[in-house]
Amino acid sequence: MPEPALGARVRIGYGLGSFATGTFGTVPGLLLLYYLTDILGVAAGVAGLLVFLPKAWDVLLNPWIGSLSDRTEHRWGPRRPWMLLGALTMPLCFAAMFAAPDLGTGPAAAYVALLFLLTATGYACFQVPYVALPAELTDDPDERARIMSWRVAFLGTAILLSGAVAPLLAGATDDERGTPGGYRLMGVVVGALLCAGMLAAFAATAGARGVLRTTSEGGLPAQLRAARTNRPFLWLLSAFVVQAAATGLMLAGTQYFATYILGRPSATTLLFACLIVPSLLAMPLWLATGRRTGKRTAAIAASCCFLAGAVVAALARHVPSGAVYGAVALAGIGYAGMQMLPMAMLGDAIAADAYTSGRRRAGLFTGLWTAGETLGLALGPGLFGLVLTLGGFVSSDADHRVHQPGSALTAIVMGFGALPACLLLLSLPLLGRYRLSESELIRLRDAAGTDPSVSTVEQL
Template sequence: MAEAASQGRKLTFLERFSYGGGDLGYSLAYNMAGAFLLFYYTDVVRLPAEAVGTIFLVARLLDAVIDPLFGIAVDKTRTRWGRTRPYFLFTAVPYALVFIAVFHVPDMAQGWQLAYAFVTFKLLGILLSAGSIPYTALMPMMTLDTQERLKLGGARSVGTSISVILGTAATMPLVAVFGGDDLQAGFTWTTLVFAAISLVALILLFRNCRERFEDKAVASDFKAFPAIMQMVRNRAWLVCFSFCLLYFIRFGVMLGLTIFFAKDVIGKPWLIPVMLPMVSGGLLIAAFIAPPILARTGIRAGCVAAIAVSLVLFAFMALIDSAADWQLAGIGVPPLLFPYFLFSITTSITITAIFTMAAESVDYHQSKHGVRYEGLLSSGISVSTKVGMAVGSALAAYVLAFAAYDPASVTDAARGDIRLAYYAVPSVMLILQAVAVLFWPMGGSKDITTGEGRTDWSDPAEGETA
């Protein structure tokens, strides 16, 4: 009875605010790196693009091994602070310090610079895993109510959008203010400011968000391999993993190439702090409109519809782009910005869906296997996020290498290659996302994220009923 009453308890504004701020704390460094680390390495430190792409790819692929270890650690953790909150407390300061180090490559031989770049970037990824996996695992422990989870997902989307605003729109203006013509000094001071913001956000997460539901069926000495085998047989988790992986491949490619698309293809460098923040603006708007939309349509139908609209908008943007020569046209504000902004909103609806899907896959796991394993399942989603960004960022770097990109002299052929990749790769990823989410399991005759309370988790495709 006590647990049933607790399940119906509405979360406070402070809890939702602090939970959403947790994404700001962990994503700020991540988004700044995603948007500007390729530019920082190639144009400030002057490292070769193909080597940078390999650093991104190898460092993040190692997360496929590292992240499940952190997930298992969360499920085995038993402390007076709970299972997730100690990780927020003890990773906050190291994460902030390594973030600063990533954007402060010393002046030394190029080989040593590449080694430094790899080590610091990998350390940032490890610390991100140590905090973000428990963070994702926290949501299903805070509430069992799907509607409350959608609200938490919306709050997290707000935190994500603010991190993207700061990590993209504010970065280069702050670099200019702090460093002037000295880009390295500008990046150093900017990361100091952002690291302080991250630290405050993570402290609030630790103080104000509590675990209310503990899976007593999971012993602290459980065997990892059987648990992993159960995870990969969890259909809801597999769909969430695939959907998230494809989303972040697309996001990584677009984030990495937008700088070069704006300044070299369109020929308007001032669009960099305009186009990148439009992504965050889309996230912010979607954070408010996605929960009621998804609550009415369900995860599957809502995501497919959002992706279909996104593809139409992106095609319209490409059509506008192909109809004008931006190097010669005297147009002040390119008209492609309007469909680009709407595209950012519609694709961002799926982020709230991903956050909720991750929590629902824990419930699905319990219905099929009798245990929850919040940490392990969350680690798999973390892998998809970081590997997706790694593949996307590496693809962006390899596009530059393929195009023989030279920041001192950009050829028309290079511009053409960048333009083609900017439209083709995201479109393919969106289509694959739509295919993936079609396999999202159903609860009875309804999607698992619709209706009142919990559903029965029957899955006609599997022939099982919980």
């Protein structure tokens, strides 16, 4: 029999953690590349590399932290001590990251890269166990979807608030692109929001007892070998990484798009409102669609919505600005499903592994998942920096404006719309290979009580 539904305190409390994950996923992706090229004067190609490398470190770090959390024995549970560690370290590093000293372009760039590395490390300590929790809190696929709906609701709110407010705090107006002092203020305020969201999730999930009573598996290499046998997880992860890269591209290009294509640096706020408000409204739609047609079918439909919006955005220099904002709104509708549904499908894939193996490997799977997400989101700014370099984009510091050549403007539009559309097309066949249906998951759950070896996720 499935366990009773989780209480509102656990659902809402867990969702509050997305104020941290949504904010951190948004602000560096939105402003860090721009901070390096247009405030500190770092060349676009170098800036893209500096944004990518610390995130690439997380690709190695996250599975290791996941493995450690799987093997952690603590009265708080295996996940929450790591969540607290991240909550106490990461916000301080984040605030310091946007307070680069005036030591010249090279030292300032090195300082930002080092602080970004430390920030990403602290964030991994929170994010990996945080993402692992739903698979262990309930054995009901629908309940996991409800948990994810709360998470995505808070995620969307965090993205809207941070994406709209952070540029304003940094000093971005119709006439200004931002100031060093404004970025310092933004770092402190956003760091406080990060800390509040992390601590809220840590406190609200206290006392929640998971339904999966499994044992951890020793050794990271052994667990990585085990992960390769979970075919639904691997196909889902592959699709999610590609889609994260598309999201990262569009996110990194938003401030450039507002400044150089729309001619209004402050339009970043409106672009984010067009993206996130429809996504919040669309979440119940995607939840209902997932229940009616299955999560995979709904996830493909959501991806197609985002794809259509990106295609129109690629035509931004040839269509009215109203059409551009409408395209971003359409992408926002798809974005809600692209976030909520794969996360619920991840919980299903992890639960299926636990049913068939009898081992606690949620941390390992979520470590690989967050590593893939981190890689995708890091590839976005890196690719955008490369596109800017190929387009001849001219970097500048906060006190000087420069005229961008037409090729640079074309590069901005390509990075903001055309490349994300291509990546979405690539992700669709990968997503289609995920074949763990809700009925199959329930069958595995029911069989686990009598004969856990009756089926394996490797066959799906």
